[in-house]
Amino acid sequence: MPIARAARRAAVRLGAVALTGAMLAACGSGASDTSSDAAGGKVTITVDLFGSFGYKEAGLYAEYEKLHPGVTIKQTDTEDEQDYWKSLQTRLAGGGGLADVQGIEVGRIASVTQQQADKFEDLAKYGANDLKDQFAEAKWSAATTKDGKVLGLGTDVGPEAMCYRTDLFKQAGLPTDREELAKKWATWDGYLELGKQYKAKAPGKSAWLDSVGSLYTIMIGQEEERYYDASGKLIYENNPAVKAAWDAATEAAAAGLSAKLDQWSPQWNQAFAAGSFATIPCPAWMLGYIKGQAGDAGKGKWDIAKLPGGAGNWGGSYLAVPRAAKHKKEAYELVKWLTAPEQQAKLFEKQGNFPSSTGAIAKVADAKDPYFSNAPIGKIFGDAAKEAPVQVLGVHDKNVADQITNALSEVERKGTAPDKAWANAKKGVDNVMG
Structure with a gap:
């Protein structure tokens, strides 16, 4: 949710949660750093997220409130990160909400x-x-500026794997053993070939994967340089890795x-329970999302x-405190606690969000997940986290990615020719870049 930030980041998302007027007021628009909502030391810390961070579902908010009498945590969330980011930009510009x-x-x-x-x-x-x-x-x-400012603490990272439905594989006559499958789809050509075999005997109306956008995203997550090079130059148009994934x-x-x-759409959410696809490119944070949607x-x-x-990485997120936050010190203490090794380890074991804390990574090395056929997720x-490349991130990294995946949606849903869709993606990037 983020993965994802999304999905980075790992729980049931029933749709975008709109901020009510009362919540906007609670979030505050001033830059004061008062320590209590009222006499008596009570404080309400507001948290605004996207996708599937999983803190509430893993019981971490309740645990923090128990450890800190007088503290109440109120979370709002938006399912789609693109919608969340647009809203955040509007509020940052105005300083309120x-x-x-x-x-x-x-x-x-x-x-x-670099810009905010x-x-x-x-x-x-x-x-x-x-x-x-x-x-x-x-x-x-x-998350650190060139002059040493620390603007966020890391939550999870998004090491990548492939999640698949063993029952659908059996019905299509495909092997279900995870080690055997890893050998059969050691390459992406092997994965697509197995997909064609699945299609020939697919049960019901199920497809091989959820969307070609997710295929692109997981592949490009295996690259060090994607949209920018190390000097900050935009290179996506001529990057062979982008072309191969496209x-x-x-x-x-x-x-x-x-x-x-389309990922994060209501139809996509419903498809997990309906068995509409047999595989889904799966960063760690996707595990909790699957559990929430498939039930x-x-x-x-x-x-x-x-x-x-x-190996590759897709997503991962940070928690930050805006200058206009009402309770800055209390917010930092919550962020510090949520991102500590102990809490990151708990979150992985309960929701699947893979830690960015080195101490937590060691704690979860032997973890298995009974929901996923007792897979050794640790x-x-x-x-995957050890082998994944350190990715070069640019100012408009997510914007470029969004335009490309939007164009791929045109290809699969509208039948747009790939060349025309690529041209549309480039126009979209140009518009975003100004």
Whole structure:
């Protein structure tokens, strides 16, 4: 939700949750740092997130409130990160309606550090630098400005695997053993070939995968340079890695392997329970999302295998405190606690969000998930996290990605020719870049 930030980031999302007038008032529009809502030391900390962070579902808010009498945590969330980011930009520009804690998807963090540092608190003022050794270097540095301001603390990362429905595989005559499948789809060509075999004997109206946009995203997550190079130059148009992921996605569309579902849409959510697709590219944070959407009926029907083509990362998020937050100190203390190794380990074990805390990674190495056929998720995602490249992030990283996946949706849902769709993606990027 983020994964995802989304999905980074890992629970049932019934749709975008609109902020009511009362909540906007609770979030506050001033920059004061009062420590209580009323006499008696009571304080309400507001948290605004996107996708599937899983804190409420894992019981972490309730635990924090028990440890801190007088503190109440109120969360609002928006299912689609694009909608969330647009709303956040509007509120940052106006200075009002901001929560005490705001989630930031990893694809937006360069925009925050390079263009919006004046809109967020420097957490170093509250002692955040003492936490640096708890985080992977790449995760920490991405949220730190050139002059040393720490604008967010890392939640999860999104090491990638492939989730699949064992019951649907059996009905189509395909193997279900995760090790055997990892060998059969060691490459993306192997994955698409297996998809064509599945289509020939697919049960019901099920498809091989949810969307070609998710295929593209998981593939491009295996690359160090995607949309920008290390110097900050925009390179997506001529990057062979982008072309390879685009070509694989459009090939999947042409072969009819996709269920043609836009990720995060109501139809996509319903498809988990309906068995509308047999595989889904699966960053760690997707596990909790699958559990939430497929429900108890899905337990034991899912499994997880190593990703085709090697390790990669999709998503991951940060928690930040806006300058206009009402309760800055209290917000920082909550952020510090939520991102501590103990809480990151609990979140992974309950929801699947893979830790960005090095201490937490060690704690979950042996974790297994009974919902996913007792898959060794600690090892699968731990190995992927170790092997994944450190990605170059640019100011408009997420915007470029969104335009490309939007264009791929045109290909699979409207039948737009790939060349025309690519031209539309480029126009969209140009418009975003101004």
